[in-house]
Amino acid sequence: MxxxxxxxxxxxxxxxxxxxxxxxxxxxxxxxxxxxxxxxxxxxxxxxxxxxxxxxxxxxxxxxxxxxxxxxxxxxxxxxxxxxxxxxxxxxxxxxxxxxxxxxxxxxxxxxxxxxxxxxxxxxxxxxxxxxxxxxxxxxxxxxxxxxxxxxxxxxxxxxxxxxxxxxxxxxxxxxxxxxxxxxxxxxxxxxxxxxxxxxxxxxxxxxxxxxxxxxxxxxxxxxxxxxxxxxxxxxxxxxxxxxxxxxxxxxxxxxxxxxxxxxxxxxxxxSDDKGLVLPPTLSPEEVVIVPIYKNDSKASVLQYADKVLAMLKEAGIRAILDSDDSSSPGWKFAEWELKGTPLRIEIGPRDMAAGKVMLVRRDTAEKTPVAVDTVAATSRQTLSEIQTALFERARKFRDENTVQIDTLPEMLEFFGAEGTGTADAHGGFASALWCGSAECEADLKAKTKATLRCMPLNQQENISGRCALCGAPAKHRAIFARNY
RNA sequence: CGGGCAAUAGCGCAGGUGGUUAGCGUACAAGUCUGGGGGACUUGGGGUCGCCAGUUCGAGUCUGGCUUGCCCGACCA
Missing domain, CATH: 3.30.930.10 (Bira Bifunctional Protein; Domain 2)
Known part of the structure; x- marks a missing residue:
């Protein structure tokens, strides 16, 4: 497909x-x-x-x-x-x-x-x-x-x-x-x-x-x-x-x-990523989806086992569902639930069942971990919590890596790929810069780069000294400039 | 609101210079075999070609208008 x-x-x-x-x-x-x-x-x-x-x-x-x-x-x-x-x-x-x-x-x-x-x-x-x-x-x-x-x-x-x-x-x-x-x-x-x-x-x-x-x-x-x-x-x-x-x-x-x-x-x-939606566990309609894997001869026993796991998860207060739809293959379901953003998938097949285990798969990292069925609720709870933290940390790292302190207009133009800077492919990010407080400077930057003053960060307004990165006048604030939605 | 592009089956697309029963892939339904990363085969259903006019013996195809979407600008949670 x-x-x-x-x-x-x-x-x-x-x-x-x-x-x-x-x-x-x-x-x-x-x-x-x-x-x-x-x-x-x-x-x-x-x-x-x-x-x-x-x-x-x-x-x-x-x-x-x-x-x-x-x-x-x-x-x-x-x-x-x-x-x-x-x-x-x-x-x-x-x-x-x-x-x-x-x-x-x-x-x-x-x-x-x-x-x-x-x-x-x-x-x-x-x-x-x-x-x-x-x-x-x-x-x-x-x-x-x-x-x-x-x-x-x-x-x-x-x-x-x-x-x-x-x-x-x-x-x-x-x-x-x-x-x-x-x-x-x-x-x-x-x-x-x-x-x-x-x-x-x-x-x-x-x-x-x-x-x-x-x-x-x-x-x-x-x-x-x-x-x-x-x-x-x-x-x-x-x-x-x-x-x-x-x-x-x-x-x-x-x-x-x-x-x-x-x-x-x-x-x-x-x-989200190229496979589809990625949701924090707090927001996902279902935190866990169980996908059973079986051949005809193992169908009944696998489903029974999966039902038991579902009950254990629900018992522990985890929003879990079992995808027992018989008309699509496991591979299809994996892709489908990844597209929909479910944070945690539990695969259950004959091999897992025989070993008294289930396979936990994280949506955010694709990491697979076999888990003893007795601990499935506790481990799921723990993993969901880790996903919640990991998503925030990953996003914060990305944000921080793409926040750059900029002191001069040429650097600013280059950062945002303004015409004539030869950096038209630059995506920019957050430019943290000193600003004199004039609307003219904002308008000027916007005209040249489409970047606007997003905000003056609350805890970065102490001890402002230096010059406006846009016009060189004495600075009054530190501000974040960026292109925006 | 200006400029560009687009609209044909649920989705993705094909349908030279107009020609009568509009196709393909996929999805869908039934069945059999399958099943650890988007399965195979067989059979089947599904379309007022975005809408409204016009040109024409005849329009998915040409013309005009409209609607909706996407991209680029101007404006904004």
Whole structure:
């Protein structure tokens, strides 16, 4: 049979599409730029969702749901906000067969409709903090879409909080950024750089945007989550004041933060290989697949043995399945489950059975280990945990190896393969460079190399001294530049 | 949203200058043999050729429009 997956070397972009389609994670839809998330893709999203939801509740947030349709006038209340989102709005102008007096836009994000309600709900410092999260779909009319990474409609989570003081709001912004970092790194095994966005890149309507940036296998950056300190911008736009503890009246301080189904794309592009999807055990719908191998005369006994192993694994709380489909060969099943990303495979044939063993095969390394059947649960548990760690470490090593400190513009141009440098094949990576803080420098670099300022890493802003790698002016920050998705 | 390419069976493709019952591989179904890395043979089912118009006696094939996708730019989780 022909190769299903285009090798990464040949065409990284096609490789990604092949994985998504062939592993049946998603499919194209008849609607431009919108995709169908298929059961396997949705199962992965549900696992991501469940972990984040747990962490949000742990940090005191409650879920709620706001309307998908937002009166256009609401968006216009915050100048920067509407300017930022206007180009990608989908607008509803008819309802019930009649032209609407005021059109609704389909939410591109929910700050405005949520703050219109917060005005009703917040009166006193006793109403604060207000910590609400919403799981929802949003629509942003995209010119260029890619499965999971950028679609016109996507699923996400948006947290919207209101606080008494600026300090509390900033603390919340950073708390949620840290939740993102922790879950994305530990649960999705995707290493990230937490940092601050530049003015150019920040969220429309925010005072400051924090981000976690990850590096894909083609060395391009992917923004994996953002947390915004909104200051009093939306409180002022929607006139949300509260009675302070000392009897005064003040605008509340706000945050918002979000992660989306894009994370599924991040997981795919971080871990997978030319054989197919590679999933961290935490995210895989099944942690272990048992593939029985038998001839006609050994079929019954092998299946019975495999059933016993399946029961032992389930007993131990491991998500295991037995692929007893009789119509495809073991070799077929091996390839199929590798394509689907199952972290651990257990092969059971007559020889294993005779020896009282099973064969453990790791998806990430292809390593095969015979294991005594009595210890199969414990060993599987142990191996799954090792895979979880190994995936993160491998990705972090790759990211670190492709993060380079750069001090001058010529080096920067060479790193990103700009025209005239003779390095057109260079893939770049993360360029860590000093920056003067000017938007002109960002724009200039972008024009020459397509690389943008991804973030200013949070813990690298001390003792900045030196010159901007782009213009030579005194530097104010250390920043990561990269091409991005 | 501009430029380029594409759309024929689930998937991958072939179908010179228009010609009547649209093919091949693979997958699918049934059966027999198989089974430790995508098995073999036999038989069988499956298509309004992306959509809408037009040219023509006749369109998968030519023309126009539209839709969707991919690549390259401009814009963005």
């Amino acid at each position: 022909a190769e299903k997956i285009t090798p990464r070397e040949t065409d990284y972009s096609q490789w990604y599409i092949d994985i998504v389609l062939n592993a049946k994670l998603a499919d194209y839809s008849p609607v431009k730029g919108c995709m169908v998330i298929r059961p396997r893709g949705y199962a992965i999203w549900e696992r991501i969702q469940a972990e984040f939801d747990r962490r949000f509740k742990e940090t005191g947030h409650s879920n709620a749901y706001f309307p998908m349709l937002i009166p256009m006038s609401f968006l216009q209340k915050e100048a920067e906000h509407v300017e930022g989102f206007a180009p990608e709005l989908a607008v509803v102008t008819y309802g019930g067969g009649e032209k609407l007096e005021e059109p609704y836009c389909i939410r591109p994000t929910s700050e405005t409709i949520i703050w219109s309600m917060y005005k009703e709900w917040i009166h006193s410092w006793r109403d604060l903090p207000l910590l609400i999260n919403q799981w929802a779909n949003v629509v942003r009319w995209e010119k260029r879409t890619r499965l999971f990474l950028r679609t016109s409609e996507f699923l996400w989570q948006e947290g919207h909080t209101a606080h008494e003081t600026e300090a509390e709001a900033i603390e919340e912004t950073l708390r949620m950024l840290e939740v993102y970092r922790d879950v994305v790194e530990r649960y999705l095994c995707v290493p990230v750089v937490p940092g601050v966005k530049s003015e150019t890149e920040k969220f429309a309507g925010a005072v400051r945007t924090y981000t976690i940036e990850s590096m894909m296998q083609d060395r391009k950056a992917l923004q994996a989550g953002t947390s915004h300190f909104l200051g009093q911008n939306f409180a002022k736009a929607f006139d949300v004041k509260y009675q302070t503890r000392d009897g005064g009246l003040d605008y509340v301080w706000a945050t918002s933060w979000g992660i989306s189904t894009r994370l599924v794309g991040a997981v795919i592009m971080t871990h």
